[in-house]
Every structure is written in structure tokens, then in C-alpha cells.
Amino acid sequence: MKKFLELTPVDGAKFYKENRDTHLFFDQLYGDSILPALQYCDYYEIKGVCSWLKNTPYYDKAFELYQLAKESFLKNISAEITQNIEYEQKVFKENILPAIELEIDSMLEKDVKNTMSEYAGGILNYKKLNFLLGRGRNDFKQMFWDKFDLEKYKEHISKHINSYLDTICSIQNKYCLEITGIPFESKMSIDYPELKIGLSKSTLKHIQEYTSKQTDEIWVDIVKDWVTPAILAGASGGISTLYDIGTFAYDIKVTIDDIKDEKIDPDDMVVYVCNHDLSYQIDNYYLNKCIERLNAAIADSNKRLTNEIIKLL
Numbered sequence: 001m002k003k004f005l006e007l008t009p010v011d012g013a014k015f016y017k018e019n020r021d022t023h024l025f026f027d028q029l030y031g032d033s034i035l036p037a038l039q040y041c042d043y044y045e046i047k048g049v050c051s052w053l054k055n056t057p058y059y060d061k062a063f064e065l066y067q068l069a070k071e072s073f074l075k076n077i078s079a080e081i082t083q084n085i086e087y088e089q090k091v092f093k094e095n096i097l098p099a100i101e102l103e104i105d106s107m108l109e110k111d112v113k114n115t116m117s118e119y120a121g122g123i124l125n126y127k128k129l130n131f132l133l134g135r136g137r138n139d140f141k142q143m144f145w146d147k148f149d150l151e152k153y154k155e156h157i158s159k160h161i162n163s164y165l166d167t168i169c170s171i172q173n174k175y176c177l178e179i180t181g182i183p184f185e186s187k188m189s190i191d192y193p194e195l196k197i198g199l200s201k202s203t204l205k206h207i208q209e210y211t212s213k214q215t216d217e218i219w220v221d222i223v224k225d226w227v228t229p230a231i232l233a234g235a236s237g238g239i240s241t242l243y244d245i246g247t248f249a250y251d252i253k254v255t256i257d258d259i260k261d262e263k264i265d266p267d268d269m270v271v272y273v274c275n276h277d278l279s280y281q282i283d284n285y286y287l288n289k290c291i292e293r294l295n296a297a298i299a300d301s302n303k304r305l306t307n308e309i310i311k312l313l
Contacts, residue, residue: 004029004030004033004034009038041065097287101287107152150197173186184309188297192290193290
């Protein structure tokens, strides 16, 4: 008995199997003193014990314990993987997505300025822009459809998403290897939707109104259209900055005080309105679709991981 106590459950089963024919009392000893303790073994231990107890009086009982241990083990794995799905989706939303949005906003600021400056003949001036808008509003709108390099934005977004999915696959492979001894050769990808953005009618209307008025009239409209909604957002827990109204957090923020104190150049205000419009479209009509597909891919891959582990155990 002392020998059994010095051995692991698997080694004890091996010792019992190899010596039971020469020590006839081993059957009774193992059955009375060792077998009852097997119910406290983990899945891997009881699996190893079963492999040694084949062709012994206690194999059926050990196999019964193995089935119970396996059922409990798989239940815990399934619950853990389900939690992983929620966690992996949450990490993207709370950590990866804000980084994507910040970089997109920086790209938008630069591209909007360059595009509008090009349309205005190289020098962005809100009065000159108004003259051009008055003559060719449709041309100005079409310019945003034609001049913007949308592939650059798609590549930026897909780079982050693909990298994140690759990281999850690597973790899944290691997880499966640790549990089963065999890696889960997984690869995740999503089909990216079409990205198409342009200035909305309401934004064009704002631009025409702002650029056709005197400076003091512009500030009156800015306070009406932007400051009041911002204050309401702040009262409900939002951040009182222009760029946080219904859109992302921008690299360069326009505060309410800046607008009230007339620290914002009218030309900049026109750019800000365009940025807000375009970023809102990317967020709501493109990124949301990408996130839906990413979440579906994460859920599907984890489901396949669960099935693979069940098959291999």
C-alpha cells in the first residue's frame, strides 16, 4: 500500500497491472483502497488510468469515471470558449476600434483639406469656396466621390482587423495544443463590404450657408447647429467637443469655448463639418458592417475550436 501512495494515479494503475498476476491480493487492495479515490482524479489522470486498467476487473468502473470526468471537462471548456468569444469581441470594440478610428480621423483631416484646397485652386478660402459651390455644387460633391482614395481607408481598416484575427487564431492554436496535444490549424478572414462615402446634402447645405455669410453670421449658425447639441450631449454624459458629437474622438478637438471665443477659422469650420460627415459615414455604414462580420468570424472560429477539441479528446 505504501508503494501505491508514493505513485501518481497513472503510475499506480501501471504498477497494479504489471504485478497483479504475481501478487494475488493486489486485486482486492486496488479495488478497496485505490479505485474509490479515482473519482477525485482530473480528466487526464483518469484517462491515463483507464489505458492501464484494460483487461482488469476494474476497467469498467474506471471507464465510467472517465466518461463523467470527460463530460465535466468538456462542459468547462465549452463555457470557457463561450466566454472567450465575448471577451475577444469586447477587446476589439474597446481597444482596437478606437485606434482605427483615431487614425482614420487623422487621415480624413488631411485628405479633406487637400481635396477642398485642390477644388478651390490651391488656396482654401471659404469665400472662394462659396463661389465655386455656387457654380458647381454637384461638381464639388462628385469631387469627394472621385478624389478620395477609398482603398487607402479600406486597407487601413483591414490591416487592423486581419492582424487581430491572426492573433486570435494563434491563441486558439496554442489553446488546442495545450488541451489535446494537437494544434488547431485555424485561419480567420472576413469579406469586406464596399466602401463608398461622399458629402451628404445636409453638409453641402451647411457649407453653402456658412461660406455665403459674413463672419459674425457664421458664428451665430455655428452656435445654433453645433454648440447647443454639444451642450446637450455634455449634459447627458457626453464630452462637449465638436468632434465627439455622433462620431469618433478626433486627434484635433474643437471645444465649445473655442467656438464661442471665435478661435476657429471659418475655413477650418468648413473642413470640420466635412470631416464629421465622412467619419460618420465610415463609422455607421462601413465599420459597423466590418464589426458584424468580425464578430461572426470570431464566434464561428471558436465554435469550430470547440468541435475540434471534442473530436480529439
